[in-house]
Amino acid sequence: MKKMEDKILAEGKVLPGGVLKVGSFLNQQVDIRFMKEIGDEIARLYKDSGATKIFTIEASGIPIAISAGFAMGLPVVYAKKHKGSNIAGDVYSVPVKSFTHGDTNNVVVTKEFLSPEDRILIVDDFLAHGSALTGLISIVEQAGATVVGCAAAIEKGFQNGGDTLRKEGYRVESLAIIDEMTDEGVVFRKQ
Numbered sequence: 359m360k361k362m363e364d365k366i367l368a369e370g371k372v373l374p375g376g377v378l379k380v381g382s383f384l385n386q387q388v389d390i391r392f393m394k395e396i397g398d399e400i401a402r403l404y405k406d407s408g409a410t411k412i413f414t415i416e417a418s419g420i421p422i423a424i425s426a427g428f429a430m431g432l433p434v435v436y437a438k439k440h441k442g443s444n445i446a447g448d449v450y451s452v453p454v455k456s457f458t459h460g461d462t463n464n465v466v467v468t469k470e471f472l473s474p475e476d477r478i479l480i481v482d483d484f485l486a487h488g489s490a491l492t493g494l495i496s497i498v499e500q501a502g503a504t505v506v507g508c509a510a511a512i513e514k515g516f517q518n519g520g521d522t523l524r525k526e527g528y529r530v531e532s533l534a535i536i537d538e539m540t541d542e543g544v545v546f547r548k549q
C-alpha cells in the first residue's frame with residue numbers, strides 16, 4: 359500500500375533496537391481517515407476469504423481490527439494481555455513475549471467468542487518476530503477454528519516473523535514491509 363509507505367517515510371521515526379515509532383498516525387494518535395483506508399485495504403485483500411470474525415490483541419491492534427471489521431461487516435474479538443476480574447469463565451490462553459516491553463504475558467480470550475465454525479482473520483499493527491501473531495494463531499487453533507490469514511499494517515521483514523509464518527503455510531499480508539531500517543532511511547520490499 360503506497361500510502362502506508364509514504365506515511366512511514368513522512369512521519370515514522372527509527373528508534374534503537376529495530377523499533378519504528380508511528381505514534382502520530384497508528385499508535386497513540388490515530389489518523390482516522392487513514393485508518394479507514396487501512397481497513398478498506400485489508401477488506402480488499404481478504405474479500406474472498408470467507409472470514410467470519412476479525413481477531414487481534416490489545417491495545418494497538420484494536421483500531422485496525424475495528425476498521426477492517428467495519429469494511430468487511432464482521433465482528434471483532436480481541437485478546438487481553440491479562441486475565442482481569444471482568445473475564446469470567448473458561449478462557450483460551452497462551453504466553454506471548456512482548457516485543458516492545460520484553461516481558462511475557464499470558465494472553466487470554468473468553469472461550470464463548472471463538473467457535474470451531476469460525477474462519478478467523480488475524481490483524482495487528484506490527485509484525486516483527488511474529489510472537490503476537492503466533493500466539494493468536496495458537497488461540498484460534500485451541501478453539502478448533504480456522505485461520506484464513508493474517509494482516510499487519512507494518513511488517514519489519516528483517517525480523518523474520520512474517521516469512522516464518524508464510525513458510526509454515528499461513529497467508530500473511532502486510533500493507534508495508536520494511537526490509538532495512540537505519541537512521542539513514544527505510545527500504546521497503548517490493549510487493
Ligand code: 5GP
Nearest residue numbers: 377378418457484485486487488489490519
Ligand atoms: P512481534 O510479536 O511480531 O515480535 O511484535 C509485534 C508486536 O510488537 C505488535 O503487537 C506491536 O504492538 C509491537 N511492535 C513490534 N515492533 C514494533 C515497532 O517497531 N514499533 C511499534 N510501535 N510496535 C512494535
